[in-house]
Amino acid sequence: MTPPPGITLAGDYALGGAPLFRANLHLRAGEWTCLLGRSGTGKTTILRLLLGLPTGGHFAGQIAATDGASLQNRVSYMAQSDLLLPWLNVLDNVCIGARLRGTIPDRARAAELLRRVGLSGAAHHMPRQLSGGMRQRAALARTLCEDRPVVLLDEPFSALDAGTRADMQDLAAQALAGRTVLLVTHDPAEAARLAHQIVLLSPQGTAVWPTAPQSPPRAIDAPDTIASQSRLLAHLRCAA
Amino acid sequence: MRGRDILAAVLLALALWQAAVTLTGAPHFILPSPLRVMQAAWASRVLIAQNAWVTGIEVLLGLILGTVLGAATAIGLALSKRAERLMLPLLVFSQAVPVFALAPLLTLWFGYGMGSKIVMTVLIIFFPVTSAFHDGLRRAAPGYHDLAATMGASRWRFMRHIAIPQALPALGTGLRLAAVYAPIGAVIGEWVGASRGLGYLMLLANGRAKIDLMFAALIVLACLTVALHLGVGKLADRLSRYAHGD
Numbered sequence: 001m002t003p004p005p006g007i008t009l010a011g012d013y014a015l016g017g018a019p020l021f022r023a024n025l026h027l028r029a030g031e032w033t034c035l036l037g038r039s040g041t042g043k044t045t046i047l048r049l050l051l052g053l054p055t056g057g058h059f060a061g062q063i064a065a066t067d068g069a070s071l072q073n074r075v076s077y078m079a080q081s082d083l084l085l086p087w088l089n090v091l092d093n094v095c096i097g098a099r100l101r102g103t104i105p106d107r108a109r110a111a112e113l114l115r116r117v118g119l120s121g122a123a124h125h126m127p128r129q130l131s132g133g134m135r136q137r138a139a140l141a142r143t144l145c146e147d148r149p150v151v152l153l154d155e156p157f158s159a160l161d162a163g164t165r166a167d168m169q170d171l172a173a174q175a176l177a178g179r180t181v182l183l184v185t186h187d188p189a190e191a192a193r194l195a196h197q198i199v200l201l202s203p204q205g206t207a208v209w210p211t212a213p214q215s216p217p218r219a220i221d222a223p224d225t226i227a228s229q230s231r232l233l234a235h236l237r238c239a240a
Numbered sequence: 241m242r243g244r245d246i247l248a249a250v251l252l253a254l255a256l257w258q259a260a261v262t263l264t265g266a267p268h269f270i271l272p273s274p275l276r277v278m279q280a281a282w283a284s285r286v287l288i289a290q291n292a293w294v295t296g297i298e299v300l301l302g303l304i305l306g307t308v309l310g311a312a313t314a315i316g317l318a319l320s321k322r323a324e325r326l327m328l329p330l331l332v333f334s335q336a337v338p339v340f341a342l343a344p345l346l347t348l349w350f351g352y353g354m355g356s357k358i359v360m361t362v363l364i365i366f367f368p369v370t371s372a373f374h375d376g377l378r379r380a381a382p383g384y385h386d387l388a389a390t391m392g393a394s395r396w397r398f399m400r401h402i403a404i405p406q407a408l409p410a411l412g413t414g415l416r417l418a419a420v421y422a423p424i425g426a427v428i429g430e431w432v433g434a435s436r437g438l439g440y441l442m443l444l445a446n447g448r449a450k451i452d453l454m455f456a457a458l459i460v461l462a463c464l465t466v467a468l469h470l471g472v473g474k475l476a477d478r479l480s481r482y483a484h485g486d
Binding site for chain 1: 381383384386387388389390391392393394397398401402405406482483484485486
């Protein structure tokens, strides 16, 4: 993996001619940035702009990496839906990126990544045999298998039960440490636990929100985490 | 459908048939009784088997060829937006031409042998297979498009590794329809001009007032169609189970 770059996205986004948001977002190199905001403010659009995917609107501004190189082939993506292919077993799902690029999959590495996310016993299971949490672990292994320095996460834990979600947050924080990560989330608790930097998105623009002093992942029951989460929630409710 | 249900349905149909013969008092050269048809079938078993073999081969080859051509066309259309824009209206328009009306032309072009019947079968199943599979290929979940794009997939590799496996149940739906239409294509081809096949045998028997033989050929054709429908249904189920990881 190449050293993770910082990323800047600055500009105005309009949908059907109507302005949706003005963003000035800086993702710090090798750190987790959590992007929060109410539904419809454009969080997922920002993520799609960074991924280079179509958004249906027009972005006037710039997206640049701090090392000056293109972001193409340096970003991987994990969505709310695990997007596992039902007809492939877990191991083949983890290797799907290589198949899609026409290269030979490194199955030994994929198996090692499955072991790392606690799924070594399920490598030859089909996705339908897995629980929701196990499926997201497999999706995380697939993301890791891409070995990209930048990882964009679109609410990947939101459909999980509370216990599984906390486990997945710990696992993702550990597995993606050292990469530049953008996590789009609705959940103030998740942001308070995982973020080095919290950014709030509203129609008025982006604003950086202070985090608790400890390094992430922070303990769920740490007073600073709880206080940070409460303040964040109160702010989001006021902003409505 | 369980075997017992099928047997009950067959017995019911035979009973209704016999009742119609008894109640109307129709002569045997208009409506033969089931027993008479069975006797005719047994007496002409070799003749029927030889002609059923010909029709069976025509249907099977037409089905395989039509499926391959239909699936390849659907993939081609899904890969190229330009081809899709040009070809789709043409394909829909082609359905306005009744395929039956083409049968004499096909016989003229491909002769009285199996060729014209196979082409007829291919023509009749091409559209349902293409249309169903193409629809399935276009309906690949948007999330998969995003994932594949971020992984650097080419359009063809996305098609091969994601869109095609995901669309296999839709192809199965097209195949089920094709299994019903395919014998129609072959028999119409045989009616227009042939020297072998169940359609030919039915015309021949009709011309010689051997209505019991005609019924026997018709029943064998129906059995052939049902067998094909069941076989293709099993294949379609397998495609669906594969795509769902069962």
